[in-house]
Structures are given as structure tokens and as C-alpha cells.
Amino acid sequence: MIEANEILxxxxxxxxxxxxxxxxxMGINLLDCRKNTDSETAECVYEKITRLAKNxxxxxxxxxxxxxxxxxxxxLSVTPASMITGSDPMKIAMALDKAAGDVGVNLxxxxxxxxHKGSTIAEEILVESMPEVFAKxxxxxxxxxxxxxxxxxxMDAVRxxxxxxxxxxxxxxxxxxxxxxxxxxxxNAVEDNPFMAGAxxxxxxxxxxxxxxxxGPGVVQRALEAVRGQPFDVxxxxxxxxxxxxxxxxxxxxxEASKRLNVPFGIVDLSLAPTPARGDSVxxxxxxxxxxxxxxxxxTAALAMLNDMVKKGGVMxxxxxxxxxxxxxxxxxxxxxxxxxTANCLTIEKMEAMTCVCSVGLDMIAIPGxxxxxxxxxxxxxxxxxxxxxxxxxxxxxxxxxxxxVGDTINFGGLFGYAPIMKVNTFCNDAFIERGGRIPAPxxxxxx
Amino acid sequence: MQKALVSVTGQDKVGIIAKVSTSLCEQNINILxxxxxILGDCFTMLMVVNLEGSPESFQxxxxxxxxxxxxxxxxxxxxxxxxxxAMHRI
Numbered sequence: 001m002i003e004a005n006e007i008l009x010x011x012x013x014x015x016x017x018x019x020x021x022x023x024x025x026m027g028i029n030l031l032d033c034r035k036n037t038d039s040e041t042a043e044c045v046y047e048k049i050t051r052l053a054k055n056x057x058x059x060x061x062x063x064x065x066x067x068x069x070x071x072x073x074x075x076l077s078v079t080p081a082s083m084i085t086g087s088d089p090m091k092i093a094m095a096l097d098k099a100a101g102d103v104g105v106n107l108x109x110x111x112x113x114x115x116h117k118g119s120t121i122a123e124e125i126l127v128e129s130m131p132e133v134f135a136k137x138x139x140x141x142x143x144x145x146x147x148x149x150x151x152x153x154x155m156d157a158v159r160x161x162x163x164x165x166x167x168x169x170x171x172x173x174x175x176x177x178x179x180x181x182x183x184x185x186x187x188n189a190v191e192d193n194p195f196m197a198g199a200x201x202x203x204x205x206x207x208x209x210x211x212x213x214x215x216g217p218g219v220v221q222r223a224l225e226a227v228r229g230q231p232f233d234v235x236x237x238x239x240x241x242x243x244x245x246x247x248x249x250x251x252x253x254x255x256e257a258s259k260r261l262n263v264p265f266g267i268v269d270l271s272l273a274p275t276p277a278r279g280d281s282v283x284x285x286x287x288x289x290x291x292x293x294x295x296x297x298x299x300t301a302a303l304a305m306l307n308d309m310v311k312k313g314g315v316m317x318x319x320x321x322x323x324x325x326x327x328x329x330x331x332x333x334x335x336x337x338x339x340x341x342t343a344n345c346l347t348i349e350k351m352e353a354m355t356c357v358c359s360v361g362l363d364m365i366a367i368p369g370x371x372x373x374x375x376x377x378x379x380x381x382x383x384x385x386x387x388x389x390x391x392x393x394x395x396x397x398x399x400x401x402x403x404x405x406v407g408d409t410i411n412f413g414g415l416f417g418y419a420p421i422m423k424v425n426t427f428c429n430d431a432f433i434e435r436g437g438r439i440p441a442p443x444x445x446x447x448x
Numbered sequence: 449m450q451k452a453l454v455s456v457t458g459q460d461k462v463g464i465i466a467k468v469s470t471s472l473c474e475q476n477i478n479i480l481x482x483x484x485x486i487l488g489d490c491f492t493m494l495m496v497v498n499l500e501g502s503p504e505s506f507q508x509x510x511x512x513x514x515x516x517x518x519x520x521x522x523x524x525x526x527x528x529x530x531x532x533x534a535m536h537r538i
Contacts, residue, residue: 002529004483006536007494011455011525066506068527245535252534 010245018218018280019246020070021253022273024060025194026053027201027209027266030079030110038088042095045084049076049099049108052208052263057104059260063253071253072275073415076100077199077211078110081142082126089122089129090136097137109199111142114189117151117438130164134179135171141197147187147384149391152441158384159433161185162377166400169369173402176410180399181332181364185380187387187394192267193323198360198395209266210258211323214250214314215273216242218280220306224288235289236309243270243313251318269323270314271359272306274334276417282306282327283336294329294336295346303327304357324393326359332412332419333364342420348379349425356386361395366410366419369402374433375426376400381433389442450499451480451529452506454513458522460491468493468524471516475509476501491522496529 013019033044053076060074078096085092093111100108111133113123127144134140144161147153165180172179184198191202194211201209223242227234250268258265274282283294286302307326315321329351331337340346348365355361361383367376380396387394401410404421411418456468465484472479472495481496502509510526517524 001481002532002536004485004494007453007455007532008492010532010535062507065510066528067531068525069531248534249531252530 013216013219014069017216017222018275018277019216020072021212021250022215022271023073023075023194023213024056024071024253024257025075025077025199025211025213026056026261026263027077027192027205027211028052028079029201029205029207030084031203034084038086038091041084041086042091045092046095046099049078049096050102053103053105055261059257062260063256067249067253069249069253073107074105075194075196075199076103076105076108077194077201078108079201079203080113081111082113082120082123083203085122085126087125089126090133093129093133093137093140097140100139105139107139107141107196109141109143109196110201111140112144112200114145115154115157116145116148116187117154119154119157127160127164130183131167131171131179134168134182141182141199143184143186143189143198143200145186145189146380147388149188149388150441150445153187153381153384153388153439155381155433155439156436158380159374159377159436161380162373162375162433165376165398166373169400169402176404176412177369177399177401178412178416181397181412181416183397185396187384188392190323190393194269195271195273195324197397205266206264208263210254210261210263211266211269212250212254212257213269213271213273213323214246215271215280216246217272217274217282217285219246220272221279221281221285221288224285232305236305239306239309240313243310244317246270247314247317254318265320267320267322268318270310270318270321270325271323272310272327274328274330274337275415276333276335281334281336282329283334283340287336293343293345294340295350299350300353300357303329303354307358324359328360328363329354329358330363331365331422332417333415338417338419341422348422352382352386355383355394356390360393361387363395363397364399364416364419365397366399366401366404366421367424368405368421369400370405371400371424371426374430375424377433378429385439391444452497452499452526453529453532454495454497454524454526456491456493456517456522456524458491459489460486461521464491464520464522465493467516467520468495468513471512472497475504475512477509
């Protein structure tokens with residue numbers, strides 16, 4: 001029998017500490033949709049997605065009601081689109097966006113390319129189409145992988161993405177350059193990530209799969225309130241226990257969703273994903289550990305421990321862990337990070353250090369609109385280098401908000417939140433970025 | 449057996465248990481266990497119930513209980529027992 005205090009603990013987690021399942025993401029293979037023309041491919045893509053995902057939202061809502069745990073997002077991820085697109089990728093982009101709208105999901109990921117070692121003609125065309133696509137579509141998200149531990153960094157792709165991000169910012173200038181929030185530039189991208197904007201259905205995945213992303217920074221923060229002043233051993237143990245409980249619910253939801261949708265269960269991603277809601281912040285966990293704000297000396301150590309303990313607690317709770325599992329540190333989606341950036345306690349350079357030990361990278365950071373494409377490319381190269389050398393996923397999702405400068409704020413609303421414009425180092429790197437070519441893979445890529 | 453947990457929280461007053469259990473009875477839901485505490489003014493009741501005999505869907509039962517809660521002025525929720533077992537038992 002479950003004891004009353006255990007039941008009440010669960011109820012408090014949900015009602016007061018913002019515990020939720022952040023997303024049920026259905027991954028769909030689109031490789032068989034590739035036809036002779038982009039128009040035919042687009043038709044096939046629409047038909048397949050609307051057929052396989054027609055019950056996704058209703059199953060998500062039923063589980064939400066039966067378990068009493070909010071399932072905030074129901075989403076889709078698809079095969080990187082550049083594998084099925086030809087000379088007119090816009091047609092397929094529109095089909096993906098429409099299919100997502102018609103099945104009722106809020107975002108669909110996969111409008112992207114894997115270019116870590118080089119690019120195909122289709123990939124180059126697709127990347128060129130991104131500014132227009134992200135300006136014209138509502139739900140479509142994309143990612144480009146520009147480096148990996150195995151293959152090194154494709155510096156041509158890095159340079160290109162700097163330019164593309166600038167053009168997306170310009171095309172969506174009316175909405176605080178929101179289009180940039182829909183594009184992630186990765187190194188070591190993972191094939192089963194359920195979180196947006198970087199979700200895609202990797203080529204090693206089955207035909208269709210269900211992945212679940214859990215959350216719960218608020219729950220961890222509240223658990224740590226109970227152990228104030230105690231040594232790190234106790235803090236670590238508390239995080240582990242909490243992560244275990246959170247992940248168990250993710251596993252339950254994933255198994256049930258898989259059964260009801262008749263689609264195999266892929267992974268649970270045990271990320272601590274903040275939302276702009278007060279009390280659901282990774283930065284507040286760091287604060288609870290004893291730092292005045294995120295960014296104060298000690299932040300990297302605190303985050304390293306948090307990230308590791310989340311994994312250690314969660315890994316025993318699910319049969320398959322995957323995705324990006326760890327702690328996310330986006331700026332605009334985390335009230336504590338917004339406060340720290342506004343107070344100049346948190347700088348991009350400090351965040352770069354934090355990305356060495358967190359689950360992903362520089363995420364949802366607003367930078368001045370006059371930041372050059374090469375400066376953005378330099379930021380991407382630095383992040384990719386951290387990912388490549390440390391054998392981890394890193395990413396860059398920056399928003400060079402047109403017409404905005406340090407001191408201004410951009411506001412996307414909803415889950416994407418708002419962010420102060422952060423200062424960027426503008427010393428020239430043109431000669432470095434314009435070299436092009438590939439940075440070779442590190443020695444430890446040779447593991448055979 | 450399809451076990452669920454009905455939780456009732458709010459300010460204590462006359463008739464909470466009567467109203468909630470009458471509603472459960474009308475929906476042919478058997479109560480397996482009840483525990484109830486009062487801390488200050490705050491009434492907390494946890495009921496483990498079996499939904500197997502009920503002709504209603506889970507969503508209808510939840511809706512019905514929520515309406516009863518509104519009438520009495522307390523919060524009534526129902527959740528599948530699996531949730532608590534998953535979180536607290538290995």
C-alpha cells in the first residue's frame with residue numbers, strides 16, 4: 001500500500017511545484033515519402049504524418065486526465081527533411097507545417113540537415129530555404145548538425161549557418177526575429193531528442209516511435225529547500241532521489257502512450273527543462289545551492305553536479321534513457337537565467353563554460369541585431385569545439401534581434417519567454433571564419 | 449481491478465465525505481480504503497477506489513467529481529493509482 005504522505009508528496013509536486021511531462025514526441029520516418037517531384041513528396045509526407053499521428057493529441061490528453069499530470073506538449077519529429085527534398089523544399093516545409101496543424105500538435109521538428117562532414121546538394125538548397133521557410137511557417141522547427149566527435153567540424157557549414165541565422169532574423173524582424181528560435185545548430189546531434197527546436201527522427205530510428213521528455217526543475221528546487229546548509233553529499237543524494245521519481249512518471253507515460261498508439265517506445269529524456277513560469281527554473285536550483293544568482297563563481301561546479309545527479313537518479317527509473325538528458329540552460333525560457341542576465345551576473349562567456357557541463361549548449365540567447373554573421377559563426381565554432389572534444393551534444397540557438405541593442409528586451413511570449421539582449425564580444429574573426437574547410441576530428445575519435 | 453485515488457482537499461465543513469461518497473456510489477464505484485486528516489482548517493481525504501464496475505469513462509467520472517467538489521467548495525481530483533506506485537515503489 002502506498003502511504004498517505006507519499007501520495008500527498010506526489011500531489012504537491014504536481015499542484016505546487018509545476019511537475020509536468022514536458023512532451024510526448026512521436027518520431028516518424030519519412031524516407032519512403034521521397035517521390036519524383038517535391039509536390040508528390042509533399043503530398044505523401046502530409047498523408048503519412050496525418051495518418052500515423054492522428055491520435056497523438058487525444059491519447060496525450062487522456063493520459064493527462066487519468067494520471068492527473070499535465071502533459072504540456074504533444075509534438076512530432078521527422079526524418080531530416082534534406083533527405084527527401086529536391087529543388088523546391090518549400091513545398092515539403094508547407095506540407096509538414098500543415099500536417100502538424102491538422103493533427104493538433106504545436107511544433108514539428110526535422111526541417112534540417114546533417115552536415116558534420118560535408119553537405120549534399122539537397123542539404124545546401126534546404127539550408128538556403130530556411131530564412132523563407134521559418135518566416136512563412138508557424139509550427140516547423142529545424143536543426144543543422146555541423147560537427148561531431150567522430151568527424152570533426154565542418155567550418156564551411158559553420159560559416160554558412162552564421163549567415164543563415166542573420167537572414168532568418170531579418171526575415172522575421174517584425175516579431176523580434178522569432179524565426180531564429182526555431183533553428184538549432186548542433187554538434188553531436190542526437191537522433192531521439194524529443195525536445196524542440198532540435199528534435200528530429202534519426203535514420204537509425206524505427207518507422208515510428210514515441211519519446212517522452214520529462215521536466216521538473218521546480219520539484220528539484222523544492223526538494224533542495226529541505227536540505228539547506230547541508231553538505232554536497234546530501235544535495236547530490238536529494239537530486240538523485242527526486243530525478244528518480246520524476247523519471248518514473250515519464251516511463252509510465254511513455255509505456256502507456258506507446259501501448260495506446262501502437263507505436264514502439266523509444267526513450268525517456270530525463271531533462272530538467274525550465275519554463276518562464278516562476279518556480280520552474282534551473283537557475284533557481286543553482287541559487288538554492290547557495291549562489292546569489294546563476295553566473296556567480298561556483299555556477300559551473302553546481303551545474304556539473306546537478307547535471308550528473310539528474311542522470312544518475314533517472315537512469316535507474318527507465319528502461320531506456322536517451323535524448324539530451326540533463327539540465328537545460330536556456331535564457332529566455334528560465335526566469336532565473338533572465339534575472340541573472342539582466343543583472344549582468346551571467347555573460348555569454350560564462351554560459352559557454354556552463355555548456356561544458358550542462359546537457360546541451362547556448363540556448364535562446366538574444367544578442368544585438370548588428371552582430372555580424374562571422375561573429376555568430378565564431379560562437380557556433382566554439383560551441384561545436386566543446387561538443388567535439390568532450391564527446392557531448394552542444395548547440396547554439398541565438399537570436400540576433402534586428403534593431404535591438406544591449407539593454408533592450410525581446411519578448412516571444414508563451415513557452416519561448418522573453419530575454420534581455422546580451423553583450424557579445426565583437427572583436428574581428430573574419431579571417432578565421434573565412435578559411436573554410438574542416439577541423440579534423442580529435443584523437444579520441446579513433447576508438448576502434 | 450482498476451484502482452484510482454480520489455483526493456479531496458479544502459476547508460473543512462459538514463458533509464464532504466457524504467457528498468463525495470454518494471457521487472461515487474451513484475457511479476457504481478467501490479471504495480476500498482479511506483484515510484482522512486484535518487490540519488488546522490484544512491481537510492484532506494484520500495480514497496482508494498475501484499473503477500471496474502463503473503459504466504462511466506474515466507473522463508466522465510473525473511468531471512462528475514470535479515463538479516461535486518465545486519458544489520461543496522473543495523478540490524476533488526481522481527488519478528490512476530499507477531502513478532503513485534510508479535513514483536514510490538520499485
